[in-house]
Amino acid sequence: MKKPLLIAAIALSSTFTMNAAHAARDYINVVGSSTVYPFSTVVAERFGKSTQFKTPKVESTGSGGGLKLFCQGVGVQFPDIANASRRIKASEVQLCADNGVTDVVEVLIGYDGIVLGNSIDANQMTLTTKDLFLALAKDVPNPDGSATLVENPYKTWNQVNPALPNREIEVLGPPPTSGTRDAFAELALEGGCKQIDWIADLNKKSKAAGKAGDSELSKKLKNQYKAVCHTVREDGTFIEAGENDNLIVQKLNANPNLLGIFGFSFLDQNIDKIQGAKINGFEPTFDSIADGDYPVSRPLYFYVKKAHVGVIPGITEFLAEFTSNKAFGEEGYLTEKGMIPLGDDMRKNVKSDVKTLKNLSL
Amino acid sequence: MSMNTVDKQTNKTNTIDLVNKNLAKRYRAEKRFKAYGIAAILFGLSCVVLLFTDIIGKGHSAFLQTYVYLEVEFDPESLEIDDISDPGQIARADYTGLIRTALREQFTDANGRRDRRSLYALVSNGAGFNLREKLEDDPTLLNQSVGVWLLADDDVDTYYKSRNDDGSEAFTGRLNEKQINWVETLIANEHLVKRFNTTFFSSGDSREPEQAGILGAMMGSLFTLLVTIALSFPIGIAAAVYLEEYAPKNKFTDFIEVNINNLAAVPSIIFGLLGLSIFIGFFEMHRSLPLVGGLVLTLMTLPTIIISSRAAIKSVPPSIRDAALGLGASKMQVVLHHVLPLAMPGMLTGAIIGFAQALGETAPLLMIGMVAFIVDIPGGVADPATALPVQIFLWSDSPERAFVERTSAAIMVLLAFLISMNTLAIWLRKRLERRW
Structure with missing residues (x-):
């Protein structure tokens, strides 16, 4: 008598928990970029505290991983929102469409600026992305002008560009695991790398080969191009200082000869101690980053699954909170966490797009 | 012949001489051998001591939290409350505004936007919620001016904790000169105090270090572990009993045995991938649930439990x-x-060590989405949750300096759990073990 009861109880409880795991979700599920994570979590936390809705769950999976999860389908077991520190790719839109996720709303929330700074006790640097590439890449074009690579021979800034001071090249930066490092390599180093014609040709040839159908050659050339443009030198001039930007700021303060790479928020918070280098003629300021003039900044996005709006409670309200002036506005709390806000007009557009849940168009 | 006997005799004396001569050397070797063992133990112990002093040295300050004293007036006009009986109005009101007014009144030298912004930054932005709770508890406070202790911002907290009594050697961090002056004034007026950090033990994760707590992760770990215990213990024992008592000895059972031993050595991330494809991919469960986490950890601990249970059953005398x-x-x-009652102590010991391992596991949880920012404290196995080691990982990655001490404090909490589980295992063994 006892045993059948026990078995029944186990079966009952297991089906109950299974049901619970399948049941309608009453919290928003956000996945995606680790760069957007600090901003998304702040909004989620405030949203949870100031409304009747549950606090959204934010997973840090990286942009690519997040969009892959997001595009897996429509249904409570799939995420509602995907954060990305780049725009969604056509291939990802296709993946979404294949799995029935056809209506997606794109929300541009702001920018993430990356700054090359030094102590205010030293002179402000005026650099170009080409200077940066030549100073920090592992292999640089042969100074004799031929289309070959040599190991980076430059020791001081004025060897790279005579207009720069005669100071040793010493740059503190984040390790390869960091998103800041990726973005710096992509925007600053590749930005300078592209200006050297024969290297830029590699990329063009790769694209041409891709179009001609020779995907292997295309891939090979692309990898070659990336290896040249993205590899940072390892001879001690580029010093990996850990992921903590605060630490880099402290070290810059102690040694005026050092330059450091860090997020814009840290420059903003330490404006009394640190100055940002001018890159391609633009100082890293709120305005120049927001206008897109400052070259080392990237847009931050999130994507919303329209089919989930109205099914998962709170999505509309969460979007409203994220795109309210107190959050992503010019003096919103997201700027305190280091996000560069959009310009006024852009913000208005984003807001109205969010209100009407305008579909993404690439 | 005689030559031989002489030879033998000299040989004998030679052997004894040899033994005597070598005796001192052998004693020395014996001593050295013992010394190696002691050195190994000392090395291990010193590593443990180093680890503990480092963690406790960094983490002990997280158990205290700085509070700021402010005279706050619950002004119905700025709160926009005209009907105190309406809970909606109390919930919606702008309490941060009250704190800002109070700060401005206390520090009149904050002029200009930038200054004011840095003044407001002295108090945690979660302090408004504390005021709301106060008013919800006692609506008669409306229109009154009361002195309240509010959570200080993490920068102020770090500054105050690192500061010597005479105000020297403080870590200023992001505080500017004006803010430091204000904080020093607060300290001089005794309007800044360190108290036991109850928030740390009573709330979930937060992006603001002063509001972040470990309870969410603790509950997550608890629910995950409950699922693991409920599933892996009975399954493991049933498997062990069958294999030891009933299963015939043939190639098939040998094959099973090899596989179980093999599974015990498989890296835990593999179980995470397995869980991802089975429970989330095939059964379509949600991500980040302690239920899924518990299922994955069950798969991971099962081999350990089966092996230790079989050993325990084997040790029961056939007589x-x-x-x-x-x-x-x-x-x-x-x-x-x-058999089972006699083997139980051994089984329990093995199982508890397996569960302690599961408690400290992060890698498989990574795959099933338990590495996430979750503020709400989970109330059951079907609520999204993180686990203790995951929380440690997430905090150690945060830029805010005040998370450094909280990371260490979270490690201390996890270590306390592990130590108590292992102590329980040892106690059970000592208490219940029978010798034949």
């Missing part, structure tokens, strides 16, 4: 089985009445 069978007990009665 006990024979005696029971001889008295007419059935095979099941032998197992349930004699």
